[in-house]
Amino acid sequence: MTDATRRIDKALDKAEQALERLDAIHGADSAASADERLGQAAESSELLSSVWATPPSERLKFGDGWRLADAIGGATPGFHGDKADGERFIRISADQIARYQRLLYANGLKGARNRVLIILQGMDASGKGSLVKHVFRQGNPMGIHYHGFGAPSEEERAHDFLWRVERELPRPGWIAVFDRSHYEDVVMPHVWGTLPEEEWRPRYGRIVDFERDLAQDGCAIIKIFLAVSPEEQLRHFLGRLDDPTKHWKFAMSDLDARDRWDDYMAAWQEVFECTSTDFAPWHVVPADNRWYSRAVVSELLRDAIVGMNLAWPGFDADVDLGEVRRRLEA
Structure with missing residues:
Protein backbone atom coordinates (compact mmCIF):
# COMPACT_ATOMS: atom_id res chain seq x y z
CA MET A 1 0.00 0.00 0.00
CA TRP A 52 -8.18 15.04 -3.45
CA ALA A 53 -4.64 16.33 -3.73
CA THR A 54 -6.10 19.17 -5.79
CA PRO A 55 -9.88 19.78 -5.97
CA PRO A 56 -11.41 18.84 -9.34
CA SER A 57 -13.05 22.28 -9.45
CA GLU A 58 -9.53 23.71 -9.78
CA ARG A 59 -7.49 20.92 -11.35
CA LEU A 60 -9.87 20.13 -14.21
CA LYS A 61 -11.34 23.56 -14.95
CA PHE A 62 -10.68 24.71 -18.50
CA GLY A 63 -8.40 27.72 -18.60
CA ASP A 64 -5.85 29.60 -20.67
CA GLY A 65 -3.44 27.23 -22.35
CA TRP A 66 -5.72 24.20 -21.96
CA ARG A 67 -5.63 21.99 -25.03
CA LEU A 68 -8.21 19.22 -25.34
CA ALA A 69 -5.81 17.34 -27.57
CA ASP A 70 -3.45 17.06 -24.58
CA ALA A 71 -6.04 15.41 -22.30
CA ILE A 72 -4.95 11.91 -21.26
CA GLY A 73 -7.99 9.67 -21.03
CA GLY A 74 -6.37 7.21 -18.62
CA ALA A 75 -5.07 9.83 -16.18
CA THR A 76 -6.58 10.51 -12.74
CA PRO A 77 -5.49 14.10 -11.96
CA GLY A 78 -5.74 15.05 -8.30
CA PHE A 79 -6.68 11.56 -7.09
CA HIS A 80 -3.75 9.35 -6.11
CA GLY A 81 -5.69 6.28 -5.03
CA ASP A 82 -6.71 3.20 -6.98
CA LYS A 83 -10.03 1.94 -8.33
CA ALA A 84 -11.09 0.50 -4.96
CA ASP A 85 -10.46 3.86 -3.30
CA GLY A 86 -12.40 5.63 -6.03
CA GLU A 87 -15.40 3.34 -5.75
CA ARG A 88 -15.44 3.71 -1.98
CA PHE A 89 -15.33 7.47 -2.41
CA ILE A 90 -18.32 7.33 -4.79
CA ARG A 91 -20.34 5.24 -2.33
CA ILE A 92 -19.75 7.64 0.58
CA SER A 93 -20.28 10.70 -1.60
CA ALA A 94 -23.56 9.28 -2.96
CA ASP A 95 -24.82 9.02 0.63
CA GLN A 96 -23.89 12.64 1.27
CA ILE A 97 -25.40 13.83 -2.02
CA ALA A 98 -28.68 12.16 -1.08
CA ARG A 99 -28.71 14.10 2.19
CA TYR A 100 -27.90 17.43 0.55
CA GLN A 101 -30.43 16.73 -2.19
CA ARG A 102 -33.17 16.59 0.48
CA LEU A 103 -31.96 19.92 1.84
CA LEU A 104 -31.99 21.47 -1.63
CA TYR A 105 -35.46 20.09 -2.37
CA ALA A 106 -36.88 21.34 0.94
CA ASN A 107 -35.62 24.85 0.21
CA GLY A 108 -37.13 24.74 -3.26
CA LEU A 109 -40.53 23.84 -1.85
CA LYS A 110 -40.31 26.83 0.47
CA GLY A 111 -39.61 29.34 -2.27
CA ALA A 112 -35.80 29.35 -2.66
CA ARG A 113 -34.53 29.54 -6.25
CA ASN A 114 -31.50 27.28 -5.73
CA ARG A 115 -31.15 24.41 -8.18
CA VAL A 116 -28.47 22.54 -10.12
CA LEU A 117 -27.95 21.87 -13.83
CA ILE A 118 -25.38 19.23 -14.80
CA ILE A 119 -24.37 19.18 -18.47
CA LEU A 120 -22.62 16.00 -19.63
CA GLN A 121 -20.88 15.99 -22.98
CA GLY A 122 -18.41 13.63 -24.58
CA MET A 123 -17.83 11.35 -27.52
CA ASP A 124 -19.84 8.14 -27.84
CA ALA A 125 -18.94 5.52 -25.20
CA SER A 126 -17.49 8.13 -22.83
CA GLY A 127 -19.73 6.91 -19.99
CA LYS A 128 -22.36 9.65 -19.70
CA GLY A 129 -25.31 7.37 -19.00
CA SER A 130 -23.68 5.03 -16.50
CA LEU A 131 -22.17 7.99 -14.66
CA VAL A 132 -25.62 9.26 -13.70
CA LYS A 133 -26.61 5.88 -12.28
CA HIS A 134 -23.57 5.73 -9.99
CA VAL A 135 -23.52 9.33 -8.79
CA PHE A 136 -27.22 9.29 -7.86
CA ARG A 137 -27.38 5.70 -6.61
CA GLN A 138 -28.87 6.85 -3.29
CA GLY A 139 -30.72 9.92 -4.53
CA ASN A 140 -34.47 10.44 -4.43
CA PRO A 141 -36.09 10.40 -7.90
CA MET A 142 -38.35 13.15 -6.59
CA GLY A 143 -36.01 16.05 -7.20
CA ILE A 144 -33.86 14.64 -10.02
CA HIS A 145 -34.66 15.23 -13.68
CA TYR A 146 -32.69 13.43 -16.41
CA HIS A 147 -33.01 14.27 -20.08
CA GLY A 148 -31.07 13.09 -23.11
CA PHE A 149 -30.89 15.34 -26.16
CA GLY A 150 -30.72 13.72 -29.58
CA ALA A 151 -31.05 15.22 -33.02
CA PRO A 152 -33.74 17.96 -32.97
CA SER A 153 -37.22 16.84 -33.96
CA GLU A 154 -39.20 18.61 -36.64
CA GLU A 155 -41.08 20.52 -33.94
CA GLU A 156 -37.85 21.51 -32.20
CA ARG A 157 -36.26 22.71 -35.45
CA ALA A 158 -39.23 25.02 -35.91
CA HIS A 159 -38.21 26.90 -32.73
CA ASP A 160 -35.12 28.69 -31.51
CA PHE A 161 -32.32 26.23 -30.63
CA LEU A 162 -32.68 26.98 -26.89
CA TRP A 163 -36.41 26.28 -26.87
CA ARG A 164 -36.11 22.56 -26.19
CA VAL A 165 -33.47 23.16 -23.53
CA GLU A 166 -35.54 25.71 -21.62
CA ARG A 167 -38.37 23.17 -21.34
CA GLU A 168 -36.13 20.75 -19.43
CA LEU A 169 -34.45 23.13 -16.97
CA PRO A 170 -34.56 22.20 -13.26
CA ARG A 171 -37.33 23.58 -11.11
CA PRO A 172 -36.34 25.27 -7.83
CA GLY A 173 -34.91 22.65 -5.48
CA TRP A 174 -34.29 20.15 -8.28
CA ILE A 175 -31.18 18.71 -9.95
CA ALA A 176 -31.38 18.33 -13.74
CA VAL A 177 -28.91 16.22 -15.71
CA PHE A 178 -28.53 16.81 -19.44
CA ASP A 179 -27.02 13.96 -21.45
CA ARG A 180 -25.86 16.17 -24.33
CA SER A 181 -27.33 19.65 -24.50
CA HIS A 182 -27.58 22.96 -26.38
CA TYR A 183 -23.88 22.59 -27.17
CA GLU A 184 -24.76 19.97 -29.77
CA ASP A 185 -26.41 22.81 -31.71
CA VAL A 186 -22.99 24.40 -32.14
CA VAL A 187 -20.72 21.38 -32.45
CA MET A 188 -22.75 19.41 -34.99
CA PRO A 189 -23.08 22.20 -37.57
CA HIS A 190 -19.44 23.11 -36.94
CA VAL A 191 -18.27 19.57 -37.76
CA TRP A 192 -20.78 18.59 -40.41
CA GLY A 193 -21.67 21.91 -42.02
CA THR A 194 -25.41 21.41 -41.55
CA LEU A 195 -25.91 25.14 -40.97
CA PRO A 196 -24.09 28.15 -42.39
CA GLU A 197 -21.41 29.48 -40.06
CA GLU A 198 -23.13 32.86 -39.77
CA GLU A 199 -26.07 31.02 -38.20
CA TRP A 200 -24.34 28.75 -35.67
CA ARG A 201 -21.38 30.91 -34.60
CA PRO A 202 -23.49 33.65 -32.90
CA ARG A 203 -24.92 30.91 -30.69
CA TYR A 204 -21.80 31.09 -28.52
CA GLY A 205 -22.86 34.51 -27.28
CA ARG A 206 -26.47 33.41 -26.89
CA ILE A 207 -25.36 30.46 -24.74
CA VAL A 208 -23.17 32.62 -22.50
CA ASP A 209 -26.05 35.06 -21.92
CA PHE A 210 -28.46 32.17 -21.31
CA GLU A 211 -26.19 30.57 -18.71
CA ARG A 212 -25.45 33.90 -17.05
CA ASP A 213 -29.17 34.49 -16.55
CA LEU A 214 -29.56 31.01 -15.08
CA ALA A 215 -26.67 31.48 -12.67
CA GLN A 216 -27.96 34.87 -11.52
CA ASP A 217 -31.32 33.25 -10.83
CA GLY A 218 -29.84 30.69 -8.42
CA CYS A 219 -28.94 27.82 -10.75
CA ALA A 220 -25.53 26.21 -10.22
CA ILE A 221 -24.23 25.02 -13.60
CA ILE A 222 -21.77 22.12 -13.75
CA LYS A 223 -20.43 21.52 -17.26
CA ILE A 224 -18.51 18.28 -17.84
CA PHE A 225 -16.71 17.05 -20.93
CA LEU A 226 -15.77 13.38 -20.56
CA ALA A 227 -12.47 13.04 -22.42
CA VAL A 228 -12.31 9.41 -23.50
CA SER A 229 -9.41 8.24 -25.65
CA PRO A 230 -9.95 6.73 -29.12
CA GLU A 231 -8.44 3.48 -27.82
CA GLU A 232 -10.92 3.24 -24.94
CA GLN A 233 -13.82 4.09 -27.22
CA LEU A 234 -12.72 1.29 -29.56
CA ARG A 235 -12.69 -1.15 -26.66
CA HIS A 236 -16.27 -0.24 -25.75
CA PHE A 237 -17.45 -0.38 -29.36
CA LEU A 238 -16.01 -3.88 -29.81
CA GLY A 239 -17.63 -4.91 -26.54
CA ARG A 240 -20.99 -3.78 -27.83
CA LEU A 241 -20.54 -5.86 -30.97
CA ASP A 242 -19.73 -8.96 -28.92
CA ASP A 243 -22.55 -8.55 -26.38
CA PRO A 244 -26.06 -9.14 -27.80
CA THR A 245 -27.59 -7.19 -24.92
CA LYS A 246 -25.71 -4.09 -26.10
CA HIS A 247 -26.37 -4.24 -29.83
CA TRP A 248 -29.07 -1.60 -29.43
CA LYS A 249 -26.43 0.88 -28.30
CA PHE A 250 -24.56 0.80 -31.60
CA ALA A 251 -25.35 2.84 -34.71
CA MET A 252 -23.44 3.37 -37.95
CA SER A 253 -23.36 7.08 -37.13
CA ASP A 254 -21.03 6.20 -34.24
CA LEU A 255 -18.40 5.22 -36.82
CA ASP A 256 -18.98 8.41 -38.81
CA ALA A 257 -18.27 10.48 -35.70
CA ARG A 258 -15.20 8.38 -34.90
CA ASP A 259 -13.84 9.01 -38.40
CA ARG A 260 -14.10 12.77 -37.69
CA TRP A 261 -12.44 12.58 -34.25
CA ASP A 262 -9.97 15.41 -34.84
CA ASP A 263 -12.72 17.64 -36.21
CA TYR A 264 -14.81 17.04 -33.10
CA MET A 265 -11.87 17.80 -30.81
CA ALA A 266 -11.25 21.08 -32.66
CA ALA A 267 -14.93 22.02 -32.40
CA TRP A 268 -15.05 21.27 -28.67
CA GLN A 269 -11.83 23.20 -28.10
CA GLU A 270 -13.54 26.25 -29.57
CA VAL A 271 -16.64 25.63 -27.44
CA PHE A 272 -14.53 25.68 -24.28
CA GLU A 273 -12.69 28.82 -25.34
CA CYS A 274 -15.91 30.67 -26.11
CA THR A 275 -18.22 29.47 -23.31
CA SER A 276 -16.14 28.58 -20.25
CA THR A 277 -16.96 31.38 -17.80
CA ASP A 278 -16.57 32.13 -14.10
CA PHE A 279 -20.27 31.43 -13.54
CA ALA A 280 -20.39 28.30 -15.74
CA PRO A 281 -16.89 26.88 -16.26
CA TRP A 282 -16.13 23.77 -18.27
CA HIS A 283 -14.37 20.84 -16.60
CA VAL A 284 -12.46 18.46 -18.88
CA VAL A 285 -12.50 15.07 -17.15
CA PRO A 286 -10.35 12.10 -18.26
CA ALA A 287 -12.84 9.28 -18.74
CA ASP A 288 -11.00 6.06 -19.60
CA ASN A 289 -11.22 5.09 -15.91
CA ARG A 290 -14.93 5.44 -15.33
CA TRP A 291 -14.61 5.19 -11.58
CA TYR A 292 -12.49 8.35 -11.75
CA SER A 293 -14.91 10.39 -13.88
CA ARG A 294 -17.79 9.33 -11.61
CA ALA A 295 -15.82 10.38 -8.54
CA VAL A 296 -15.08 13.78 -10.12
CA VAL A 297 -18.70 14.53 -10.98
CA SER A 298 -19.80 13.35 -7.54
CA GLU A 299 -17.32 15.73 -5.91
CA LEU A 300 -18.31 18.67 -8.12
CA LEU A 301 -22.02 18.15 -7.46
CA ARG A 302 -21.70 17.77 -3.71
CA ASP A 303 -19.37 20.76 -3.51
CA ALA A 304 -21.85 22.88 -5.50
CA ILE A 305 -24.74 22.17 -3.13
CA VAL A 306 -22.62 22.58 0.00
CA GLY A 307 -21.47 25.93 -1.39
CA MET A 308 -25.06 27.18 -1.47
CA ASN A 309 -24.94 27.40 2.36
CA LEU A 310 -28.56 26.29 2.68
CA ALA A 311 -30.35 25.95 6.00
CA TRP A 312 -33.27 23.69 6.85
CA PRO A 313 -36.51 25.66 6.36
CA GLY A 314 -38.56 26.19 9.50
CA PHE A 315 -42.30 26.05 10.04
CA ASP A 316 -44.60 28.17 7.91
CA ALA A 317 -45.67 31.41 9.56
CA ASP A 318 -49.16 30.09 10.31
CA VAL A 319 -47.95 27.02 12.22
CA ASP A 320 -48.69 27.28 15.95
CA LEU A 321 -46.54 24.52 17.44
CA GLY A 322 -48.48 24.50 20.72
CA GLU A 323 -51.79 24.08 18.91
CA VAL A 324 -50.33 21.37 16.69
CA ARG A 325 -49.19 19.33 19.69
CA ARG A 326 -52.53 19.74 21.46
CA ARG A 327 -54.45 18.55 18.39
CA LEU A 328 -52.13 15.62 17.78
CA GLU A 329 -52.29 14.50 21.40
CA ALA A 330 -56.03 14.97 21.82
Whole structure:
Protein backbone atom coordinates (compact mmCIF):
# COMPACT_ATOMS: atom_id res chain seq x y z
CA MET A 1 0.00 0.00 0.00
CA THR A 2 1.43 3.38 -1.01
CA ASP A 3 1.54 6.44 1.24
CA ALA A 4 -1.09 8.09 -0.98
CA THR A 5 -3.45 5.14 -0.60
CA ARG A 6 -2.95 5.13 3.19
CA ARG A 7 -3.78 8.84 3.30
CA ILE A 8 -6.91 8.35 1.22
CA ASP A 9 -8.06 5.35 3.27
CA LYS A 10 -7.61 7.37 6.46
CA ALA A 11 -9.62 10.28 5.05
CA LEU A 12 -12.40 7.93 3.89
CA ASP A 13 -12.48 6.27 7.32
CA LYS A 14 -12.91 9.66 8.96
CA ALA A 15 -15.63 10.66 6.51
CA GLU A 16 -17.57 7.47 7.25
CA GLN A 17 -17.21 8.01 10.98
CA ALA A 18 -18.53 11.54 10.57
CA LEU A 19 -21.54 10.13 8.68
CA GLU A 20 -22.18 7.71 11.54
CA ARG A 21 -22.23 10.65 13.95
CA LEU A 22 -24.60 12.42 11.58
CA ASP A 23 -26.92 9.40 11.59
CA ALA A 24 -26.85 9.45 15.39
CA ILE A 25 -27.91 13.07 15.69
CA HIS A 26 -30.66 12.52 13.11
CA GLY A 27 -32.23 9.85 15.30
CA ALA A 28 -35.76 10.28 16.59
CA ASP A 29 -34.53 10.87 20.14
CA SER A 30 -31.85 13.38 19.17
CA ALA A 31 -32.01 16.89 20.56
CA ALA A 32 -29.51 18.23 18.03
CA SER A 33 -30.53 21.49 16.41
CA ALA A 34 -30.82 21.97 12.66
CA ASP A 35 -27.58 23.98 12.70
CA GLU A 36 -25.75 21.22 14.57
CA ARG A 37 -26.91 18.67 12.00
CA LEU A 38 -25.79 20.89 9.13
CA GLY A 39 -22.44 21.36 10.82
CA GLN A 40 -21.93 17.62 11.13
CA ALA A 41 -22.89 17.13 7.47
CA ALA A 42 -20.40 19.82 6.42
CA GLU A 43 -17.66 18.15 8.49
CA SER A 44 -18.23 14.82 6.78
CA SER A 45 -18.23 16.46 3.35
CA GLU A 46 -15.02 18.35 4.10
CA LEU A 47 -13.30 15.17 5.25
CA LEU A 48 -14.38 13.41 2.07
CA SER A 49 -13.07 16.23 -0.10
CA SER A 50 -9.68 15.96 1.58
CA VAL A 51 -8.89 12.81 -0.44
CA TRP A 52 -8.18 15.04 -3.45
CA ALA A 53 -4.64 16.33 -3.73
CA THR A 54 -6.10 19.17 -5.79
CA PRO A 55 -9.88 19.78 -5.97
CA PRO A 56 -11.41 18.84 -9.34
CA SER A 57 -13.05 22.28 -9.45
CA GLU A 58 -9.53 23.71 -9.78
CA ARG A 59 -7.49 20.92 -11.35
CA LEU A 60 -9.87 20.13 -14.21
CA LYS A 61 -11.34 23.56 -14.95
CA PHE A 62 -10.68 24.71 -18.50
CA GLY A 63 -8.40 27.72 -18.60
CA ASP A 64 -5.85 29.60 -20.67
CA GLY A 65 -3.44 27.23 -22.35
CA TRP A 66 -5.72 24.20 -21.96
CA ARG A 67 -5.63 21.99 -25.03
CA LEU A 68 -8.21 19.22 -25.34
CA ALA A 69 -5.81 17.34 -27.57
CA ASP A 70 -3.45 17.06 -24.58
CA ALA A 71 -6.04 15.41 -22.30
CA ILE A 72 -4.95 11.91 -21.26
CA GLY A 73 -7.99 9.67 -21.03
CA GLY A 74 -6.37 7.21 -18.62
CA ALA A 75 -5.07 9.83 -16.18
CA THR A 76 -6.58 10.51 -12.74
CA PRO A 77 -5.49 14.10 -11.96
CA GLY A 78 -5.74 15.05 -8.30
CA PHE A 79 -6.68 11.56 -7.09
CA HIS A 80 -3.75 9.35 -6.11
CA GLY A 81 -5.69 6.28 -5.03
CA ASP A 82 -6.71 3.20 -6.98
CA LYS A 83 -10.03 1.94 -8.33
CA ALA A 84 -11.09 0.50 -4.96
CA ASP A 85 -10.46 3.86 -3.30
CA GLY A 86 -12.40 5.63 -6.03
CA GLU A 87 -15.40 3.34 -5.75
CA ARG A 88 -15.44 3.71 -1.98
CA PHE A 89 -15.33 7.47 -2.41
CA ILE A 90 -18.32 7.33 -4.79
CA ARG A 91 -20.34 5.24 -2.33
CA ILE A 92 -19.75 7.64 0.58
CA SER A 93 -20.28 10.70 -1.60
CA ALA A 94 -23.56 9.28 -2.96
CA ASP A 95 -24.82 9.02 0.63
CA GLN A 96 -23.89 12.64 1.27
CA ILE A 97 -25.40 13.83 -2.02
CA ALA A 98 -28.68 12.16 -1.08
CA ARG A 99 -28.71 14.10 2.19
CA TYR A 100 -27.90 17.43 0.55
CA GLN A 101 -30.43 16.73 -2.19
CA ARG A 102 -33.17 16.59 0.48
CA LEU A 103 -31.96 19.92 1.84
CA LEU A 104 -31.99 21.47 -1.63
CA TYR A 105 -35.46 20.09 -2.37
CA ALA A 106 -36.88 21.34 0.94
CA ASN A 107 -35.62 24.85 0.21
CA GLY A 108 -37.13 24.74 -3.26
CA LEU A 109 -40.53 23.84 -1.85
CA LYS A 110 -40.31 26.83 0.47
CA GLY A 111 -39.61 29.34 -2.27
CA ALA A 112 -35.80 29.35 -2.66
CA ARG A 113 -34.53 29.54 -6.25
CA ASN A 114 -31.50 27.28 -5.73
CA ARG A 115 -31.15 24.41 -8.18
CA VAL A 116 -28.47 22.54 -10.12
CA LEU A 117 -27.95 21.87 -13.83
CA ILE A 118 -25.38 19.23 -14.80
CA ILE A 119 -24.37 19.18 -18.47
CA LEU A 120 -22.62 16.00 -19.63
CA GLN A 121 -20.88 15.99 -22.98
CA GLY A 122 -18.41 13.63 -24.58
CA MET A 123 -17.83 11.35 -27.52
CA ASP A 124 -19.84 8.14 -27.84
CA ALA A 125 -18.94 5.52 -25.20
CA SER A 126 -17.49 8.13 -22.83
CA GLY A 127 -19.73 6.91 -19.99
CA LYS A 128 -22.36 9.65 -19.70
CA GLY A 129 -25.31 7.37 -19.00
CA SER A 130 -23.68 5.03 -16.50
CA LEU A 131 -22.17 7.99 -14.66
CA VAL A 132 -25.62 9.26 -13.70
CA LYS A 133 -26.61 5.88 -12.28
CA HIS A 134 -23.57 5.73 -9.99
CA VAL A 135 -23.52 9.33 -8.79
CA PHE A 136 -27.22 9.29 -7.86
CA ARG A 137 -27.38 5.70 -6.61
CA GLN A 138 -28.87 6.85 -3.29
CA GLY A 139 -30.72 9.92 -4.53
CA ASN A 140 -34.47 10.44 -4.43
CA PRO A 141 -36.09 10.40 -7.90
CA MET A 142 -38.35 13.15 -6.59
CA GLY A 143 -36.01 16.05 -7.20
CA ILE A 144 -33.86 14.64 -10.02
CA HIS A 145 -34.66 15.23 -13.68
CA TYR A 146 -32.69 13.43 -16.41
CA HIS A 147 -33.01 14.27 -20.08
CA GLY A 148 -31.07 13.09 -23.11
CA PHE A 149 -30.89 15.34 -26.16
CA GLY A 150 -30.72 13.72 -29.58
CA ALA A 151 -31.05 15.22 -33.02
CA PRO A 152 -33.74 17.96 -32.97
CA SER A 153 -37.22 16.84 -33.96
CA GLU A 154 -39.20 18.61 -36.64
CA GLU A 155 -41.08 20.52 -33.94
CA GLU A 156 -37.85 21.51 -32.20
CA ARG A 157 -36.26 22.71 -35.45
CA ALA A 158 -39.23 25.02 -35.91
CA HIS A 159 -38.21 26.90 -32.73
CA ASP A 160 -35.12 28.69 -31.51
CA PHE A 161 -32.32 26.23 -30.63
CA LEU A 162 -32.68 26.98 -26.89
CA TRP A 163 -36.41 26.28 -26.87
CA ARG A 164 -36.11 22.56 -26.19
CA VAL A 165 -33.47 23.16 -23.53
CA GLU A 166 -35.54 25.71 -21.62
CA ARG A 167 -38.37 23.17 -21.34
CA GLU A 168 -36.13 20.75 -19.43
CA LEU A 169 -34.45 23.13 -16.97
CA PRO A 170 -34.56 22.20 -13.26
CA ARG A 171 -37.33 23.58 -11.11
CA PRO A 172 -36.34 25.27 -7.83
CA GLY A 173 -34.91 22.65 -5.48
CA TRP A 174 -34.29 20.15 -8.28
CA ILE A 175 -31.18 18.71 -9.95
CA ALA A 176 -31.38 18.33 -13.74
CA VAL A 177 -28.91 16.22 -15.71
CA PHE A 178 -28.53 16.81 -19.44
CA ASP A 179 -27.02 13.96 -21.45
CA ARG A 180 -25.86 16.17 -24.33
CA SER A 181 -27.33 19.65 -24.50
CA HIS A 182 -27.58 22.96 -26.38
CA TYR A 183 -23.88 22.59 -27.17
CA GLU A 184 -24.76 19.97 -29.77
CA ASP A 185 -26.41 22.81 -31.71
CA VAL A 186 -22.99 24.40 -32.14
CA VAL A 187 -20.72 21.38 -32.45
CA MET A 188 -22.75 19.41 -34.99
CA PRO A 189 -23.08 22.20 -37.57
CA HIS A 190 -19.44 23.11 -36.94
CA VAL A 191 -18.27 19.57 -37.76
CA TRP A 192 -20.78 18.59 -40.41
CA GLY A 193 -21.67 21.91 -42.02
CA THR A 194 -25.41 21.41 -41.55
CA LEU A 195 -25.91 25.14 -40.97
CA PRO A 196 -24.09 28.15 -42.39
CA GLU A 197 -21.41 29.48 -40.06
CA GLU A 198 -23.13 32.86 -39.77
CA GLU A 199 -26.07 31.02 -38.20
CA TRP A 200 -24.34 28.75 -35.67
CA ARG A 201 -21.38 30.91 -34.60
CA PRO A 202 -23.49 33.65 -32.90
CA ARG A 203 -24.92 30.91 -30.69
CA TYR A 204 -21.80 31.09 -28.52
CA GLY A 205 -22.86 34.51 -27.28
CA ARG A 206 -26.47 33.41 -26.89
CA ILE A 207 -25.36 30.46 -24.74
CA VAL A 208 -23.17 32.62 -22.50
CA ASP A 209 -26.05 35.06 -21.92
CA PHE A 210 -28.46 32.17 -21.31
CA GLU A 211 -26.19 30.57 -18.71
CA ARG A 212 -25.45 33.90 -17.05
CA ASP A 213 -29.17 34.49 -16.55
CA LEU A 214 -29.56 31.01 -15.08
CA ALA A 215 -26.67 31.48 -12.67
CA GLN A 216 -27.96 34.87 -11.52
CA ASP A 217 -31.32 33.25 -10.83
CA GLY A 218 -29.84 30.69 -8.42
CA CYS A 219 -28.94 27.82 -10.75
CA ALA A 220 -25.53 26.21 -10.22
CA ILE A 221 -24.23 25.02 -13.60
CA ILE A 222 -21.77 22.12 -13.75
CA LYS A 223 -20.43 21.52 -17.26
CA ILE A 224 -18.51 18.28 -17.84
CA PHE A 225 -16.71 17.05 -20.93
CA LEU A 226 -15.77 13.38 -20.56
CA ALA A 227 -12.47 13.04 -22.42
CA VAL A 228 -12.31 9.41 -23.50
CA SER A 229 -9.41 8.24 -25.65
CA PRO A 230 -9.95 6.73 -29.12
CA GLU A 231 -8.44 3.48 -27.82
CA GLU A 232 -10.92 3.24 -24.94
CA GLN A 233 -13.82 4.09 -27.22
CA LEU A 234 -12.72 1.29 -29.56
CA ARG A 235 -12.69 -1.15 -26.66
CA HIS A 236 -16.27 -0.24 -25.75
CA PHE A 237 -17.45 -0.38 -29.36
CA LEU A 238 -16.01 -3.88 -29.81
CA GLY A 239 -17.63 -4.91 -26.54
CA ARG A 240 -20.99 -3.78 -27.83
CA LEU A 241 -20.54 -5.86 -30.97
CA ASP A 242 -19.73 -8.96 -28.92
CA ASP A 243 -22.55 -8.55 -26.38
CA PRO A 244 -26.06 -9.14 -27.80
CA THR A 245 -27.59 -7.19 -24.92
CA LYS A 246 -25.71 -4.09 -26.10
CA HIS A 247 -26.37 -4.24 -29.83
CA TRP A 248 -29.07 -1.60 -29.43
CA LYS A 249 -26.43 0.88 -28.30
CA PHE A 250 -24.56 0.80 -31.60
CA ALA A 251 -25.35 2.84 -34.71
CA MET A 252 -23.44 3.37 -37.95
CA SER A 253 -23.36 7.08 -37.13
CA ASP A 254 -21.03 6.20 -34.24
CA LEU A 255 -18.40 5.22 -36.82
CA ASP A 256 -18.98 8.41 -38.81
CA ALA A 257 -18.27 10.48 -35.70
CA ARG A 258 -15.20 8.38 -34.90
CA ASP A 259 -13.84 9.01 -38.40
CA ARG A 260 -14.10 12.77 -37.69
CA TRP A 261 -12.44 12.58 -34.25
CA ASP A 262 -9.97 15.41 -34.84
CA ASP A 263 -12.72 17.64 -36.21
CA TYR A 264 -14.81 17.04 -33.10
CA MET A 265 -11.87 17.80 -30.81
CA ALA A 266 -11.25 21.08 -32.66
CA ALA A 267 -14.93 22.02 -32.40
CA TRP A 268 -15.05 21.27 -28.67
CA GLN A 269 -11.83 23.20 -28.10
CA GLU A 270 -13.54 26.25 -29.57
CA VAL A 271 -16.64 25.63 -27.44
CA PHE A 272 -14.53 25.68 -24.28
CA GLU A 273 -12.69 28.82 -25.34
CA CYS A 274 -15.91 30.67 -26.11
CA THR A 275 -18.22 29.47 -23.31
CA SER A 276 -16.14 28.58 -20.25
CA THR A 277 -16.96 31.38 -17.80
CA ASP A 278 -16.57 32.13 -14.10
CA PHE A 279 -20.27 31.43 -13.54
CA ALA A 280 -20.39 28.30 -15.74
CA PRO A 281 -16.89 26.88 -16.26
CA TRP A 282 -16.13 23.77 -18.27
CA HIS A 283 -14.37 20.84 -16.60
CA VAL A 284 -12.46 18.46 -18.88
CA VAL A 285 -12.50 15.07 -17.15
CA PRO A 286 -10.35 12.10 -18.26
CA ALA A 287 -12.84 9.28 -18.74
CA ASP A 288 -11.00 6.06 -19.60
CA ASN A 289 -11.22 5.09 -15.91
CA ARG A 290 -14.93 5.44 -15.33
CA TRP A 291 -14.61 5.19 -11.58
CA TYR A 292 -12.49 8.35 -11.75
CA SER A 293 -14.91 10.39 -13.88
CA ARG A 294 -17.79 9.33 -11.61
CA ALA A 295 -15.82 10.38 -8.54
CA VAL A 296 -15.08 13.78 -10.12
CA VAL A 297 -18.70 14.53 -10.98
CA SER A 298 -19.80 13.35 -7.54
CA GLU A 299 -17.32 15.73 -5.91
CA LEU A 300 -18.31 18.67 -8.12
CA LEU A 301 -22.02 18.15 -7.46
CA ARG A 302 -21.70 17.77 -3.71
CA ASP A 303 -19.37 20.76 -3.51
CA ALA A 304 -21.85 22.88 -5.50
CA ILE A 305 -24.74 22.17 -3.13
CA VAL A 306 -22.62 22.58 0.00
CA GLY A 307 -21.47 25.93 -1.39
CA MET A 308 -25.06 27.18 -1.47
CA ASN A 309 -24.94 27.40 2.36
CA LEU A 310 -28.56 26.29 2.68
CA ALA A 311 -30.35 25.95 6.00
CA TRP A 312 -33.27 23.69 6.85
CA PRO A 313 -36.51 25.66 6.36
CA GLY A 314 -38.56 26.19 9.50
CA PHE A 315 -42.30 26.05 10.04
CA ASP A 316 -44.60 28.17 7.91
CA ALA A 317 -45.67 31.41 9.56
CA ASP A 318 -49.16 30.09 10.31
CA VAL A 319 -47.95 27.02 12.22
CA ASP A 320 -48.69 27.28 15.95
CA LEU A 321 -46.54 24.52 17.44
CA GLY A 322 -48.48 24.50 20.72
CA GLU A 323 -51.79 24.08 18.91
CA VAL A 324 -50.33 21.37 16.69
CA ARG A 325 -49.19 19.33 19.69
CA ARG A 326 -52.53 19.74 21.46
CA ARG A 327 -54.45 18.55 18.39
CA LEU A 328 -52.13 15.62 17.78
CA GLU A 329 -52.29 14.50 21.40
CA ALA A 330 -56.03 14.97 21.82
